[in-house]
Structure formats: C-alpha cells, structure tokens
Amino acid sequence: MRIKRLVRVVTLVFLILSLSGICFASTYSLFGPVDTKSKYDLRIYDDTDWVIMPWYSELKKVFEQMFPNIQVKPIGVPCSEMERKLLTDVAAGNPPDLPRSMYRLGALAERGMFMDLTEVVKHWPRSLDFNPASLALGKHNGRQYGIPEGQFILQQVFYNKKHFKKAGLPFYEPSARVDWNEYMQILKKLKAAFAGEEGYYPTCIATTWDKNGFSYILYQNGGRWWSDDYETPMWTSPEAIEAFKWYVNIYRQGYSPRPNPGVSGFKQKERLFWQEKVSMIIEAMHEPRAFPANAPNLVGEDKWGTFTLVAPGKEPFEFSWDWTHVITKNAPHPAAAWAWIELCCTDWGAKKIMRDSKYFPTIRGLTEELLKEGIYSRQIAEWYRSVEPYVRMRDDALVNYKYPETEEIIQAMCEKMMYGIKDIETLAEEAKKEALELIRSKKG
Structure with missing residues (x-):
C-alpha cells in the first residue's frame, strides 16, 4: 500500500513538473x-x-x-x-x-x-x-x-523624518503636494538647522543623466523640449526659462553640492543618501530599483517620508x-x-x-x-500608492527621435546653466541656434 501511494505521489509530482516545463517552454515555442x-x-x-x-x-x-x-x-x-x-x-x-x-x-x-x-x-x-x-x-x-x-516617471521626494524634526518641519503624507516655493522654504530651514554639520546639504540634485533633472522640472512647469514635429526647440519659452532658473538656483544657493555629471552624479547622490548627509532627494518613479530593497534606510517604516513636488499652481505632471x-x-x-x-x-x-x-x-x-x-x-x-492616481500614459518623450544628435547640444546647455557659464536666457538661445543649424544640415 505504501509503495503504491509513493508511486502515485512520484507520478503526480512528475506530471506537475512536466506540465510546468511545458508551460514555461510554450512561452518561447x-x-x-x-x-x-x-x-x-x-x-x-x-x-x-x-x-x-x-x-x-x-x-x-x-x-x-x-x-x-x-x-x-x-x-x-x-x-x-x-x-x-x-x-x-x-x-x-x-x-x-x-x-x-x-x-x-x-x-x-x-x-x-x-x-x-x-x-x-x-x-x-x-x-x-x-x-x-x-x-x-x-x-x-x-x-x-x-x-x-x-x-513610468514621476517626480517624488524622499525626506528624512529625523532631519525634518530637528528643523521643526512637519511630516508630509505620501499624497501631499509641495510646490516649488514651499520646497525652497524647506531647504532654507534645513540649511539653517544643520549649519554646523560638515559635509551636509539639504538635498542633492545630481541625476544619472544631467538632462533628466532639468526635464522633470521643465515638464512640471508646462514646458517642453520640442514641438510636436520635433523640428523646433521649445526650451526658450517663458515656462522653460522659469523652470531652469528655479532648478539651477537650488545649487547656486548652496542647497546642493556641485552635481557631478553622468554616472558619477548618480553615485554622488546615492552615497550622500545612504550616509544621511542630505535630507531630501528628488527621485523619478523608476529610480528606486537602483537601491537594494532590503536597505534599512529606505525600507525603515518610520525613517523616510515622501511627497510629490509640483510647480506653483499646477497639477502633478508625469510622462511615460x-x-x-x-x-x-x-x-x-x-x-x-x-x-x-x-x-x-x-x-x-x-x-x-x-x-x-x-x-x-x-x-x-x-x-x-x-x-x-x-x-x-x-x-x-x-x-507607490501615492503616485498611482497621477500616472497616465503619454507618448511624449524626453528625446528628439528625429534628430537624436541634438541630445548632446541640450546636455551641454544644461551643464553650462548649472555651472553659470553665461546667463540662462543666452545659453538657451545659443543652444536653440545650434540645434536648428544641425537640423538644417541633416536635411541637406
């Protein structure tokens, strides 16, 4: 009896495994x-x-x-x-x-x-x-x-609750919206509260790709990089210039360390985040996958809070x-x-x-x-619950699909803006002129 039962069990297990293999293999059939x-x-x-x-x-x-x-x-x-x-x-x-x-x-x-x-x-x-x-x-x-x-990309801010408490700041719910003006006031209070701490900054605006940081702020303020046909640069619009000035001002006023370019900037932000040398970081919705899920700083139930960053008077803006x-x-x-x-x-x-x-x-x-x-x-x-209601599909990309070579022009413009090579309006106009010349040359 025991042998028969064992045979039945083995046969059943073999059958289940076989069917599982068939199901797995059929995916690639x-x-x-x-x-x-x-x-x-x-x-x-x-x-x-x-x-x-x-x-x-x-x-x-x-x-x-x-x-x-x-x-x-x-x-x-x-x-x-x-x-x-x-x-x-x-x-x-x-x-x-x-x-x-x-x-x-x-x-x-x-x-x-x-x-x-x-x-x-x-x-x-x-x-x-x-x-x-x-x-x-x-x-x-x-x-x-x-x-x-x-x-899906969305502008979300992580903040350190311990730091906020020291600065006398309230704890925000994940669904809260904080506009640029209020965000600047938060930065100001944090900087004052930690004035004597060496190596501390209220935030770090470095990103994996420098243009990304500018992009999030640009789109939040109703601006765009390109016209619908990707033929005309739109980064000289009033909405774009206002967004660029606000973003660059975070660094200029000493609220962020000098952002390193490219991957070096990502590592810079990540290091400061884990060392708790910054109180807030602005993240896109996909970026947390770069952080270990079992890291105590991120998943500690009461250590970090979040809120959504928005442009003054505007709804949260997201794009896929x-x-x-x-x-x-x-x-x-x-x-x-x-x-x-x-x-x-x-x-x-x-x-x-x-x-x-x-x-x-x-x-x-x-x-x-x-x-x-x-x-x-x-x-x-x-x-994630806090951002889900805002996410909507958009076939609107950061890059110019028709003329991808213009990306280097925009990237150079963003770096020059951040480091104060010239005033922002002049840099935007120069980059626009260069991009249009490149497009004309591509058309032959």
Whole structure:
C-alpha cells in the first residue's frame, strides 16, 4: 500500500513538473526552445549609463541563474549612436540579439531590422501584464516589433523624518503636494538647522543623466523640449526659462553640492543618501530599483517620508518613458532574447528579480501584491500608492527621435546653466541656434 501511494505521489509530482516545463517552454515555442546545453553569449545593446548601474548587474545575475549556459553581454551604446551602430553591425553580419532604447522603431522596422513579434504577443499570456497603451508603443503599422519596459516617471521626494524634526518641519503624507516655493522654504530651514554639520546639504540634485533633472522640472512647469514635429526647440519659452532658473538656483544657493555629471552624479547622490548627509532627494518613479530593497534606510517604516513636488499652481505632471526591447531580425539567439524580455518587462519578471536579488525592477501596478508577499515594506507601498492616481500614459518623450544628435547640444546647455557659464536666457538661445543649424544640415 505504501509503495503504491509513493508511486502515485512520484507520478503526480512528475506530471506537475512536466506540465510546468511545458508551460514555461510554450512561452518561447514560436522561436523554438531556448538552447540550454551549449555555451553562448546573449549580446544586448543598451544605453551606456544603464549597463553599469548596480541593478543591471543584478538583472544579469538572475538571468544567468535561470540559464547557466548563457552569459549576458550588455554593450553600452550612447542613445544618439544606437541606430548607427545597429545598422553598421547588421550590415557587417554581426547583429546583436536585442537592442534597447531604439528611438526610431518604425523607420528601422520598415528597413527589416527587427523580428515581427505580432504572432508571439498574440499567443503570449503575459501580454495581459501590460497597459494596452504601453504595449502599443512597440507597434508600427499595426505590427508588434517591440516590448516596452514601461518605466513610468514621476517626480517624488524622499525626506528624512529625523532631519525634518530637528528643523521643526512637519511630516508630509505620501499624497501631499509641495510646490516649488514651499520646497525652497524647506531647504532654507534645513540649511539653517544643520549649519554646523560638515559635509551636509539639504538635498542633492545630481541625476544619472544631467538632462533628466532639468526635464522633470521643465515638464512640471508646462514646458517642453520640442514641438510636436520635433523640428523646433521649445526650451526658450517663458515656462522653460522659469523652470531652469528655479532648478539651477537650488545649487547656486548652496542647497546642493556641485552635481557631478553622468554616472558619477548618480553615485554622488546615492552615497550622500545612504550616509544621511542630505535630507531630501528628488527621485523619478523608476529610480528606486537602483537601491537594494532590503536597505534599512529606505525600507525603515518610520525613517523616510515622501511627497510629490509640483510647480506653483499646477497639477502633478508625469510622462511615460517606455524603453522598448526589440529582437534583431537575424538574432543569433532569438529564444534567449525573448527570455530576457520576459524577465525585464513582465510582472512575473519583476517579482522574480525582487525575490532573487532584492532589487527593485520596473513597477507595473504590483504594489498591493508585493506588500502582501513581504517584498515591499509598508512605507514603500504607501509611496507607490501615492503616485498611482497621477500616472497616465503619454507618448511624449524626453528625446528628439528625429534628430537624436541634438541630445548632446541640450546636455551641454544644461551643464553650462548649472555651472553659470553665461546667463540662462543666452545659453538657451545659443543652444536653440545650434540645434536648428544641425537640423538644417541633416536635411541637406
């Protein structure tokens, strides 16, 4: 009797595991199974700053644990150079498995650069993870070429409650809105309260990419970088100039250390954050995944509070910045590339990364579930709840998709503004003139 029962149990377990394997394998059936025997590299073209972030290493580690025979090879490529490098390498017969950060997805799809994923997505249960508007950003002429990572960006401020108490400041609820004027008063009070502490600043405005900080403030104030057709710079508008002046003034008045450019700036802000040498940091909604989920400073239930930063007299402004993953038409390992997309872009992948690495991946409406499962602390859950009502899909990007070379002009302008090379109006006009000349030269 015991032997029969044991046989039944073993058979049942085997059947469950077999069905699980079938379900897992069926995800990639349109590509064929992932090769899990031979050793090979999965080559990914991604933005230069992203591939050296701490969370990218964790993402790579999780994938390689799933497929020990595959080594992920992320290759950093500046956004403005991504298209040129892809075209060059494909022509040379050396295509990557998948590039990300493709600005002109439609134009490149028409040239046959990417695999058509329409049928894959049609039979893909995890397509239900996506907001339809988000998934649509990977389409061109009704065909699905890209799968979005879906990073919703929102300006949120973390503040140190202990520091606020010392400065006699109130604790704000996560749903509270603080406008620029009130924010400046908070900075002023914090600076006075910690006047004798060496190395202290009320905040740090360094970002992973200098233009980002300017972008959040610009959009909050109703400004834009470009016209709808991406032909005309809009950064000389009154809304833009007002936003730039306010943002730069944070540094000029000594409320922030001199922000280092690029990745160095990100490390600078992260270090000051953990050392509690700053009282507040302005974060975009996707950035916390760069911080360990089990770090005591961030997840301590009573240590940090949050609120939303808004321009005076305006509603909170958010925009979606969907980095789209595509698979190159002649990718050496399309099934493995699809497995990478599943890990990076789906709710299933988000939870797996959190469990296996304790790092925050992209968030897509998982707050309640992750709180119940003990992955989120109550404070982190409250933070995400506070921003969810404001998030809306926008196909409005930070960058100029038609003329990505203009990004370097804008970046240089932002750095010159921050460091006071000339007055802000003059720098904006000079950058506009340079951008228009570049656009004219591109048109021939």
